[in-house]
Amino acid sequence: MGSGEMNTFSTTLKKPLGQVLLATLLFCFIFTALFVGLYKAGTAYLFKERSRQAVNMTALSAGAVYANGLQLVRESNILLMTAAAFDAWTIGSAVSAAALAPPPLDIAGIIAAAKVADPHTRDGIQKAQATFFGIDLPTGPYPELIFGQAAVVAGENGLSQPPLFAYNHPTATAENVMMPNMALRFRSAAELLPDTETSSFSLTHDGIKHTFSPDEVEPAHNPLNPSQMRVRKDFPSPYSGWWVRREKDGSNSAGGSFLTKIAPLSVLKQMKGYLEKFKLDVTDRDDPPCHTFALLGVMPGNIGGQTKRFFQLGETRVMADGLAAWDILHPITTHLEKVDLDSSPVLTQTLQTLKNIPGLNPMIKSSEILDGL
Amino acid sequence: MKKANALKNQNGQALSELTLAIPLLFLFAAGIIQFSIVFLSYVQFEHACGEAAREYAAGIVGKDSLTPGIIDNLGYFTRYFDLSTLSVEPRAPGSAASNAFENVRRSIGIIPHTLNFDGAEWAIKIRCRPPYFFTVLFPQGLPIKTILQVYRYPS
Numbered sequence: 001m002g003s004g005e006m007n008t009f010s011t012t013l014k015k016p017l018g019q020v021l022l023a024t025l026l027f028c029f030i031f032t033a034l035f036v037g038l039y040k041a042g043t044a045y046l047f048k049e050r051s052r053q054a055v056n057m058t059a060l061s062a063g064a065v066y067a068n069g070l071q072l073v074r075e076s077n078i079l080l081m082t083a084a085a086f087d088a089w090t091i092g093s094a095v096s097a098a099a100l101a102p103p104p105l106d107i108a109g110i111i112a113a114a115k116v117a118d119p120h121t122r123d124g125i126q127k128a129q130a131t132f133f134g135i136d137l138p139t140g141p142y143p144e145l146i147f148g149q150a151a152v153v154a155g156e157n158g159l160s161q162p163p164l165f166a167y168n169h170p171t172a173t174a175e176n177v178m179m180p181n182m183a184l185r186f187r188s189a190a191e192l193l194p195d196t197e198t199s200s201f202s203l204t205h206d207g208i209k210h211t212f213s214p215d216e217v218e219p220a221h222n223p224l225n226p227s228q229m230r231v232r233k234d235f236p237s238p239y240s241g242w243w244v245r246r247e248k249d250g251s252n253s254a255g256g257s258f259l260t261k262i263a264p265l266s267v268l269k270q271m272k273g274y275l276e277k278f279k280l281d282v283t284d285r286d287d288p289p290c291h292t293f294a295l296l297g298v299m300p301g302n303i304g305g306q307t308k309r310f311f312q313l314g315e316t317r318v319m320a321d322g323l324a325a326w327d328i329l330h331p332i333t334t335h336l337e338k339v340d341l342d343s344s345p346v347l348t349q350t351l352q353t354l355k356n357i358p359g360l361n362p363m364i365k366s367s368e369i370l371d372g373l
Numbered sequence: 374m375k376k377a378n379a380l381k382n383q384n385g386q387a388l389s390e391l392t393l394a395i396p397l398l399f400l401f402a403a404g405i406i407q408f409s410i411v412f413l414s415y416v417q418f419e420h421a422c423g424e425a426a427r428e429y430a431a432g433i434v435g436k437d438s439l440t441p442g443i444i445d446n447l448g449y450f451t452r453y454f455d456l457s458t459l460s461v462e463p464r465a466p467g468s469a470a471s472n473a474f475e476n477v478r479r480s481i482g483i484i485p486h487t488l489n490f491d492g493a494e495w496a497i498k499i500r501c502r503p504p505y506f507f508t509v510l511f512p513q514g515l516p517i518k519t520i521l522q523v524y525r526y527p528s
Contacts, residue, residue, distance in 0.1 A: 064492075065490055152471045
């Protein structure tokens with residue numbers, strides 16, 4: 001632009017017509033900016049809602065497959081308990097002569113006779129269960145089915161692949177939280193012994209019971225069960241934040257007294273080592289049971305020509321009222337839950353690790369998920 | 374005469390400019406509000422579809438009965454949609470992986486009591502009938518579409 005043209009332009013701007021033109025231009029610019037901003041914000045809001053629904057659909061679908069798996073556990077437990085009952089009957093018949101002999105009882109002799117007489121009919125079924133459900137193994141075909149089905153549903157709902165899944169994160173370790181699993185274990189016969197230890201609250205993890213006093217627990221803020229308690233978050237324990245079970249009358253009666261009807265407690269206690277190795281049916285890894293599926297879904301969205309990623313966390317909890325053979329008619333339900341990162345150090349730790357991966361860092365940083373961590 | 378003179382002085386000029394600008398300002402403001410309504414309606418539609426799919430997942434409704442749930446969940450925003458154009462069509466899974474999983478599920482499902490979960494995928498379409506200005510621009514309404522897939526247990 002030459003100096004002559006510049007002068008003409010500034011002269012025009014000093015005239016009323018020029019000023020009106022300038023004001024109109026400014027006016028149009030402001031409203032265009034407002035419309036563009038509104039369009040971008042609206043599209044972002046839309047993608048946020050869409051990604052939330054996609055994550056919910058994926059979590060619910062994984063929960064459905066998980067629930068079906070827990071019902072399969074119950075069904076396979078019928079077969080297993082039949083075999084275990086047959087084994088117990090055979091062992092009982094073999095050791096009855098020694099057990100009915102006049103005192104003192106030869107406990108070592110009874111155990112040795114039981115070991116010899118054990119037909120191990122249940123072993124094949126237990127092996128099949130362990131392989132199929134991934135019990136005491138890193139994973140198995142059925143947990144892989146949960147993963148695969150969830151991944152497929154995530155794709156159909158527009159989430160980008162691969163999604164990040166977390167299995168049973170409230171009670172998982174950093175090593176197994178990302179590995180498809182169903183939080184199962186085999187129950188041992190020793191668990192049926194009545195526990196004489198008194199406590200108000202307890203939790204069982206991997207077959208080991210941990211007790212807590214009323215001072216060490218707090219409400220779990222579970223809307224489905226307002227009386228649910230958990231280990232206090234500030235309590236120095238690896239189980240802080242875990243759900244606990246309230247014991248009846250302050251004394252622990254879990255396990256019942258089934259075995260005491262067969263033999264005196266004193267005898268059974270001496271046989272505890274043997275009973276611990278006598279595996280029974282498949283049960284929950286934790287008590288209170290913990291079967292959850294959480295995912296971090298990413299939905300790509302085009303906003304004003306730029307591709308943005310929308311992150312959402314979703315979680316579903318599968319509630320099965322027992323996995324024993326006799327629980328087969330109890331319904332299994334799935335519920336969507338709000339992911340509580342505060343009460344899940346494992347999940348927080350995993351996300352922090354992901355945040356430190358160079359490729360993922362900017363994406364996760366841009367999301368709202370890690371705010372406040 | 375006095376009025377004509379008043380329009381010729383500086384104050385009168387400002388007043389006449391303001392008279393011209395105010396309707397335009399209101400027009401833009403109304404446009405922004407209605408633009409927001411379109412987005413809010415779209416978001417509400419996504420939400421309503423998701424809620425209806427959740428009802429299916431919870432076993433409350435069948436896979437062919439999503440329509441009432443969607444209309445219920447549109448709530449206040451029902452007025453911004455042409456409900457006669459709402460269509461909920463079952464849809465075949467789009468990806469090869471999803472088809473493969475479906476085939477595996479059906480094959481295993483022949484054995485009784487093995488796989489008792491079932492899923493559905495829908496393409497849900499509707500026309501948004503936004504107010505005033507947008508009706509002029511889009512007399513047929515704005516077409517909106519969403520796709521959802523979810524599984525449930527028991528089937």
